[in-house]
Amino acid sequence: MSSAPETASTRLAGLAPGLFVALWSTGFIVARYGTTDAGPLTFLTVRTAIAALVLFVLARIAGETRLTFPQVRTQWVVGAGIHAMYLGGVFVAIDRGLPSGVSALIAALHPVVTTVLGRVLLNEPLTTRRVLGVVLGCVGVVAVVVERGGSSDDVVGTGALVAMAIAVVGMSAGTLVQRATSTTVPLLGGTGWQYVSTTVILGAGALASEGWEFTVTTRSVLALAWAVGILSLAAILLMLWLLQRQAASQVSSLFFLTPALSTVEGAILFGERLGPLSMVGLVVAIAGVWMATSTR
Numbered sequence: 001m002s003s004a005p006e007t008a009s010t011r012l013a014g015l016a017p018g019l020f021v022a023l024w025s026t027g028f029i030v031a032r033y034g035t036t037d038a039g040p041l042t043f044l045t046v047r048t049a050i051a052a053l054v055l056f057v058l059a060r061i062a063g064e065t066r067l068t069f070p071q072v073r074t075q076w077v078v079g080a081g082i083h084a085m086y087l088g089g090v091f092v093a094i095d096r097g098l099p100s101g102v103s104a105l106i107a108a109l110h111p112v113v114t115t116v117l118g119r120v121l122l123n124e125p126l127t128t129r130r131v132l133g134v135v136l137g138c139v140g141v142v143a144v145v146v147e148r149g150g151s152s153d154d155v156v157g158t159g160a161l162v163a164m165a166i167a168v169v170g171m172s173a174g175t176l177v178q179r180a181t182s183t184t185v186p187l188l189g190g191t192g193w194q195y196v197s198t199t200v201i202l203g204a205g206a207l208a209s210e211g212w213e214f215t216v217t218t219r220s221v222l223a224l225a226w227a228v229g230i231l232s233l234a235a236i237l238l239m240l241w242l243l244q245r246q247a248a249s250q251v252s253s254l255f256f257l258t259p260a261l262s263t264v265e266g267a268i269l270f271g272e273r274l275g276p277l278s279m280v281g282l283v284v285a286i287a288g289v290w291m292a293t294s295t296r
Contacts, residue, residue: 079194085170133292140285
């Protein structure tokens with residue numbers, strides 16, 4: 001006999017991947033707005049500090065079990081990877097002038113790293129279907145960003161490329177650690193502790209390199225509100241919820257869709273061209289993600 005909670009959980013499991021992709025794809029848009037009136041690390045420090053406070057309050061309201069010290073320590077490591085290194089790297093790279101298409105392409109390479117390391121370190125199954133899905137996802141991402149990656153005159157600095165390399169490594173490492181240890185960690189409190197470590201790491205970087213640069217404007221406040229509510233809370237909680245139920249390579253494959261959707265959002269918000277190659281790449285990336293993540 002099936003119960004109502006089981007039906008609701010099944011429906012959420014079906015909707016969660018698509019919802020996560022839609023929310024996460026706005027990250028590059030927020031980075032563009034957020035770094036206009038604030039230093040990238042300063043903006044992220046304020047964002048994660050607020051998100052941590054909100055999550056701890058929600059955890060107490062929900063009566064969630066408190067984390068043990070070993071669990072807290074693990075969440076510090078996860079936070080350093082999937083928040084401090086990944087978000088810090090992406091924001092710094094965009095602030096240093098890396099074209100959004102190129103940054104999206106590099107960021108989308110982390111599922112490949114995660115898939116391979118997940119097979120090696122966590123012994124996760126790597127079927128032919130999943131490998132083909134990963135390949136199609138890569139092809140789709142390349143097709144999308146080739147059309148919007150900027151002209152041949154763009155000069156990409158070494159600092160921006162190093163920042164994106166740090167982002168890819170951090171997200172892959174953090175995803176694998178979370179996947180290996182997430183089954184017994186309370187979701188709200190665990191994510192809150194991830195943001196605590198992120199706030200400390202990025203806060204130190206902001207003070208050292210930016211002198212705490214944050215100008216309060218309508219644009220910066222709205223970007224911060226979206227970054228906290230939609231990205232740091234809704235999207236991240238969805239991703240961690242998915243990691244508790246799926247292989248790391250399956251969840252990571254969802255990131256192949258974000259550059260394609262960011263292209264659509266850029267076309268709407270900034271008038272960026274959305275040509276036929278981008279449309280083909282979007283379809284190919286969707287097909288690849290479906291093959292890499294579906295269980296049938």
